Amino acid sequence: MRTDLIQEARRQAEICNACxxxxxxxxxxxxxxxxxxxxxxxxxxxxxxxxxxxxxxxACQYTAPHEFDLNLPKALAEVRRDSWESLAWPQPLAKRxxxxxxxxxxxxxxxxxxxxxxxRAVGSAGGDGFYAVLSHSAMVAxxxxxxxxxxxxxxxxxxxxWRMVDGRxxxxxxxxxxxxxxxxxxxxxxxxxxxxxxxxxxxxSQSRRYAHQAILYGFLLCFAATCAGTILHYLFNSPAPYxxxxxxxxxxxxxxxxxxxxxxxxxxxxxxxxxxxxxxRAWGGDIGFTLLLGFTGLSGLMLFAVGDTAWMPGMLALHxxxxxxxxxxxxxxxxxxxxxxxxxxxxxxxxxxx
Amino acid sequence: xxxYDITVIGGGNAALCAAITAAEAGARVLILETAPKPxxxxxxxxxxxxxxxxxxxxxxxxxxYGENEYLDDLLKVTAGNTDEKLARLAxxxxxxxxxxxxxxxxxxxxxxxxTLSLARTNAFFxxxxxxxxxxxxxxxxxxxxxxxxxxxxxHLELSGDRIARIDYTHQGDDHSIEPTAVIVASGGFQADTDxxxxxxxxxxxxxxxxxxxxxxxxxxxxxxxxGIDSVGDPTQCHAVAIDGRxxxxxxxxxxxxDCVPFSIVVNKQAxxxxxxxxxxxxxxxxxxxxxxxxxxxxxxxxxxxxxxxDLFMPSVFPPLKADTIENLAGMLGLPLAxxxxxxxxxxxxxxxxxxxxxxxxxGVTTTGIAPAKTNWARPINTPPFYGxxxxxxxxxxxxxxxxDETAQCFNATGPxxxxxxxxxxxxxxxxxQGYLAGFGMTIGTVFGRIAGREAAAYAN
Numbered sequence: 001m002r003t004d005l006i007q008e009a010r011r012q013a014e015i016c017n018a019c020x021x022x023x024x025x026x027x028x029x030x031x032x033x034x035x036x037x038x039x040x041x042x043x044x045x046x047x048x049x050x051x052x053x054x055x056x057x058x059a060c061q062y063t064a065p066h067e068f069d070l071n072l073p074k075a076l077a078e079v080r081r082d083s084w085e086s087l088a089w090p091q092p093l094a095k096r097x098x099x100x101x102x103x104x105x106x107x108x109x110x111x112x113x114x115x116x117x118x119x120r121a122v123g124s125a126g127g128d129g130f131y132a133v134l135s136h137s138a139m140v141a142x143x144x145x146x147x148x149x150x151x152x153x154x155x156x157x158x159x160x161x162w163r164m165v166d167g168r169x170x171x172x173x174x175x176x177x178x179x180x181x182x183x184x185x186x187x188x189x190x191x192x193x194x195x196x197x198x199x200x201x202x203x204x205s206q207s208r209r210y211a212h213q214a215i216l217y218g219f220l221l222c223f224a225a226t227c228a229g230t231i232l233h234y235l236f237n238s239p240a241p242y243x244x245x246x247x248x249x250x251x252x253x254x255x256x257x258x259x260x261x262x263x264x265x266x267x268x269x270x271x272x273x274x275x276x277x278x279x280x281r282a283w284g285g286d287i288g289f290t291l292l293l294g295f296t297g298l299s300g301l302m303l304f305a306v307g308d309t310a311w312m313p314g315m316l317a318l319h320x321x322x323x324x325x326x327x328x329x330x331x332x333x334x335x336x337x338x339x340x341x342x343x344x345x346x347x348x349x350x351x352x353x354x
Numbered sequence: 355x356x357x358y359d360i361t362v363i364g365g366g367n368a369a370l371c372a373a374i375t376a377a378e379a380g381a382r383v384l385i386l387e388t389a390p391k392p393x394x395x396x397x398x399x400x401x402x403x404x405x406x407x408x409x410x411x412x413x414x415x416x417x418x419y420g421e422n423e424y425l426d427d428l429l430k431v432t433a434g435n436t437d438e439k440l441a442r443l444a445x446x447x448x449x450x451x452x453x454x455x456x457x458x459x460x461x462x463x464x465x466x467x468x469t470l471s472l473a474r475t476n477a478f479f480x481x482x483x484x485x486x487x488x489x490x491x492x493x494x495x496x497x498x499x500x501x502x503x504x505x506x507x508x509h510l511e512l513s514g515d516r517i518a519r520i521d522y523t524h525q526g527d528d529h530s531i532e533p534t535a536v537i538v539a540s541g542g543f544q545a546d547t548d549x550x551x552x553x554x555x556x557x558x559x560x561x562x563x564x565x566x567x568x569x570x571x572x573x574x575x576x577x578x579x580x581g582i583d584s585v586g587d588p589t590q591c592h593a594v595a596i597d598g599r600x601x602x603x604x605x606x607x608x609x610x611x612d613c614v615p616f617s618i619v620v621n622k623q624a625x626x627x628x629x630x631x632x633x634x635x636x637x638x639x640x641x642x643x644x645x646x647x648x649x650x651x652x653x654x655x656x657x658x659x660x661x662x663x664d665l666f667m668p669s670v671f672p673p674l675k676a677d678t679i680e681n682l683a684g685m686l687g688l689p690l691a692x693x694x695x696x697x698x699x700x701x702x703x704x705x706x707x708x709x710x711x712x713x714x715x716x717g718v719t720t721t722g723i724a725p726a727k728t729n730w731a732r733p734i735n736t737p738p739f740y741g742x743x744x745x746x747x748x749x750x751x752x753x754x755x756x757x758d759e760t761a762q763c764f765n766a767t768g769p770x771x772x773x774x775x776x777x778x779x780x781x782x783x784x785x786x787q788g789y790l791a792g793f794g795m796t797i798g799t800v801f802g803r804i805a806g807r808e809a810a811a812y813a814n
Contacts, residue, residue: 033468
């Protein structure tokens with residue numbers, strides 16, 4: 001961890017602790033105000049608890065040009081990214097994708113190329129629909145490790161995080177409290193429930209909160225669609241393609257639509273927001289990640305739209321290439337935030353009850 | 355330039371309440387705010403709550419806080435130096451202000467950690483006063499109120515019983531407008547340390563100003579020079595003892611020190627000068643500014659030991675820390691022999707401390723020294739020792755414009771027909787001396803709304 005970032009966040013946290021005006025906005029301030037001194041683990045936990053809603057920045061009497069020069073959302077955002085990079089495994093991949101949208105784009109192109117190559121080299125083993133383009137066993141051979149390896153990597157990182165923030169064994173109450181806050185994105189709503197300050201300075205707006213939940217629930221629906229397909233394939237001997245009135249499609253189509261629209265909305269909001277209130281270096285990586293996620297959703301919808309036409313094999317390669325890239329980059333992109341944020345909310349729920 | 359019905363001078367809580375009220379009554383309103391946009395809002399940007407009467411739970415407030423109890427609390431701090439009619443008006447109106455504030459964008463939060471004693475009497479703004487100011491500027495903007503930042507009003511031309519002209523500078527140019535009605539809500543004069551020094555003597559040069567550097571009393575002085583009725587004593591102000599390392603201006607809340615009740619406080623000659631344990635801190639913080647101002651060089655030193663370090667809210671600057679009193683005396687620049695003598699005398703005067711209770715008047719007192727410490731008197735004997743310097747931090751001055759219950763200003767011949775005042779610039783009408791936490795925002799809100807209503811009625 002970079003001590004200069006920790007030290008700057010600590011300096012600001014100590015000023016906040018003497019003021020306390022922002023106590024009602026989010027989970028960060030009650031946690032901050034319950035301490036008098038801030039170790040590296042404390043600052044890292046506060047950083048991952050912060051959702052960058054910016055309410056505290058616009059309410060702050062000590063922002064620049066005041067000599068105290070507070071910008072807590074930025075200070076915590078920088079510590080947050082540094083914590084993700086420092087805890088990531090394997091380390092050679094840790095520092096690139098958070099800050100460089102171009103690296104994500106190049107990875108995506110590599111993902112496309114790999115899929116075209118796989119389609120050409122492996123091809124069909126006599127299946128129908130998508131499997132006529134790439135065999136089911138080839139897809140499993142590619143995507144099972146592409147999902148499991150990143151999850152393993154994130155698991156290692158979260159274990160290190162949990163040690164760093166002095167986490168305890170989880171209870172049902174912790175899970176209940178943390179997932180309840182995540183499900184409603186309470187920490188992007190300000191204490192009064194009117195949303196955050198993002199696209200129009202100090203105006204409270206639900207836009208970012210709703211855009212985020214469209215992405216979150218869209219992603220979960222898509223994931224559920226994939227799980228439903230897997231279950232149908234293995235347990236019910238019912239391989240793809242699936243008709244419109246089937247569980248994979250009924251979950252996947254609204255999921256893909258939510259994901260696509262949510263990512264487009266979020267990108268538009270980010271373009272209107274003040275970059276200096278986040279981690280300015282992560283700007284390109286964040287936009288790149290959001291576009292990748294959105295393209296994953298959009299290419300899935302287009303794949304459905306082209307049906308069994310001549311466009312299908314090419315569209316399949318693009319969609320699968322995007323999915324593959326997205327999965328493989330999970331530990332090294334903004335996607336990590338979901339895991340760390342959940343861990344921070346769990347730890348906060350524990351601390352609240354301690 | 356648009357023809358405005360009402361010009362509001364100032365850009366803090368009172369000014370905004372006046373502007374919003376007048377605009378809702380149909381008036382075209384211009385705000386002339388002397389600060390640049392990042393520093394808009396005067397002292398309001400440093401506030402955190404407003405004291406509110408209520409019959410039963412209201413918003414974030416618990417239980418009840420009646421008019422008479424509120425007035426009693428006020429009279430205790432002002433020693434009766436209060437216009438009771440105006441005070442009752444402010445108190446009685448405060449209850450209807452809270453829903454009005456919510457309707458105009460202000461949001462409240464539960465009493466902050468460390469301030470539970472205020473949960474019944476003071477409604478805390480979510481995010482503090484700057485978020486209140488932000489919300490009001492948004493509301494005013496939606497109502498078509500125009501705001502000029504960095505507009506420095508230099509003169510109001512009094513002609514008979516009317517203000518005929520406002521002169522101001524903006525972006526280097528001189529401008530004049532002929533207003534139908536004027537509301538002055540531009541605060542006290544505390545940021546003009548020359549004026550403070552004229553009232554207080556040279557000692558005032560050592561005062562720190564807790565809030566905005568833009569409240570220099572230019573408009574106040576201009577009106578007083580033209581014979582507008584004034585109220586209040588120029589030496590009276592809301593002043594507290596703050597960390598001596600605080601910036602000259604705008605240090606705000608984080609420079610306060612809440613450790614006095616657990617300490618001994620000495621002057622630069624290492625002598626104690628007042629009972630540090632007279633009452634709980636929320637009831638005594640407002641007298642310590644004057645106590646420190648009366649000491650040599652307007653400085654004092656607060657000394658605690660490790661027993662007390664975690665008993666009070668942390669402040670922005672860490673205390674000086676030493677393992678021995680000798681070292682601490684050196685760090686604070688205090689005469690060592692005298693400090694040891696003072697400390698030994700204090701420590702030997704402490705008795706049974708088993709009843710010590712940090713948040714209640716515990717009666718743990720000294721015997722046989724003067725001044726006594728009448729609560730929380732525990733010997734300072736457990737290293738490490740900690741020290742802070744204390745200076746007088748002025749929040750706002752009380753010399754101001756005298757108003758009646760319609761917020762109208764007067765001169766010797768009668769009312770000025772188109773001039774009203776609200777906020778700190780007229781608070782001396784109610785606060786003759788002393789201060790009650792959150793009452794400044796009550797005065798600003800109540801009289802801002804009255805001034806806006808009256809000015810709009812006149813202009814229409």
